[in-house]
Amino acid sequence: MASALSNQWARLMGAAPGGPRNLAGDTAAGVCVVAWQVGATSSERSSEKAGEWVSRVWSRAQSEAGLPAPAISVDGAAGWQLWFALAQARPRAEVKRVFAHLIGGWLGEDAGPDAIASPMFHCWPDETGAVPGASGPRSGAGEPPVPRQVGPDRWSAFVAPDLVPVFVDTPWLDCEPGEEGQAALLARLIPIQASDWERLRASAGPREQSRVSPGAQVPLTGEAGVQPAQAAQAFLLSVMNDERAELALRIEAARVLLAHG
Numbered sequence: 001m002a003s004a005l006s007n008q009w010a011r012l013m014g015a016a017p018g019g020p021r022n023l024a025g026d027t028a029a030g031v032c033v034v035a036w037q038v039g040a041t042s043s044e045r046s047s048e049k050a051g052e053w054v055s056r057v058w059s060r061a062q063s064e065a066g067l068p069a070p071a072i073s074v075d076g077a078a079g080w081q082l083w084f085a086l087a088q089a090r091p092r093a094e095v096k097r098v099f100a101h102l103i104g105g106w107l108g109e110d111a112g113p114d115a116i117a118s119p120m121f122h123c124w125p126d127e128t129g130a131v132p133g134a135s136g137p138r139s140g141a142g143e144p145p146v147p148r149q150v151g152p153d154r155w156s157a158f159v160a161p162d163l164v165p166v167f168v169d170t171p172w173l174d175c176e177p178g179e180e181g182q183a184a185l186l187a188r189l190i191p192i193q194a195s196d197w198e199r200l201r202a203s204a205g206p207r208e209q210s211r212v213s214p215g216a217q218v219p220l221t222g223e224a225g226v227q228p229a230q231a232a233q234a235f236l237l238s239v240m241n242d243e244r245a246e247l248a249l250r251i252e253a254a255r256v257l258l259a260h261g
Contacts, residue, residue: 004183009144012085012189013124030089032191034096036103037120039079039171047078051168053107054080058161060106065200068190072164073146074171076156080164081122081146087191094201096121101204144186147177158185 013032036057038050054072061067061084071083084099100119124145147157150172157177159167192200 003179005144005179005186008183008186008189012186012191014089031086031092031095031123031125032089033083033085033124034099035073035081035083035122036099037075037079037081037122039075039077047168047171050079050171051164054082055161055164057082057103057106061102064106065102067192067196069161069188071158071186071189072161073156073158074167074173076148076150076154076172079171081156083189085189085191086197088194088197090197092123095123098197098200098204102200147173147182149176158182160185 038053058070058072061070067084073081073083075081086095099121103119122145147155149155153174155173155176157173
């Protein structure tokens with residue numbers, strides 16, 4: 001008999017009645033669950049700051065985007081995961097693009113260019129069957145990736161939002177969490193409805209959209225009197241100064257300009 005925790009994971013992965021499906025009715029072609037990974041991985045990203053980001057994104061996903069509350073987990077090592085589910089499975093690249101756009105906006109400049117420009121996401125069903133932070137293959141839909149033992153006396157686990165400050169310096173449990181409690185926390189994760197996802201996808205812009213505003217004047221390479229290096233610099237400057245461009249791209253353009261003088 002399947003456990004309560006496995007049943008909750010099956011609900012999110014579409015292996016249970018009413019679970020998410022893509023237009024063809026097959027979850028294998030798309031992503032049903034995505035987790036944003038954040039941790040204290042650099043001098044600019046302290047464990048306290050990572051905890052602040054988790055709480056901020058958790059709150060703003062609801063207050064600003066009108067989404068169901070994400071689930072929160074400690075990863076058992078050095079950080080956190082914030083979980084979202086989709087009522088209809090969507091392509092992996094699309095899911096990552098939309099959430100990168102959303103989280104970049106929610107964090108703002110306070111997070112720094114690395115976190116905004118290069119967020120890390122884990123998606124399920126995954127492409128390899130591997131579980132982040134654990135060894136050995138597993139089924140994409142049969143078993144939840146959390147909780148897991150990731151080291152001696154270190155377990156990943158779902159946690160309640162008000163417990164985030166408790167785990168700021170030690171984002172793990174030192175013993176196996178109770179399965180019923182984990183199932184109860186995962187049961188709170190409500191999938192984002194298809195209509196809401198379309199709204200979010202539209203706000204992130206089309207996949208192949210030009211990242212420069214139509215009115216931006218960018219000299220083309222080979223244009224009379226303009227050298228390739230000058231054209232590239234002008235292009236980066238136009239992106240950096242374009243208030244309608246995505247913040248992550250403006251920051252990246254500034255970094256490249258600084259690096260190359």
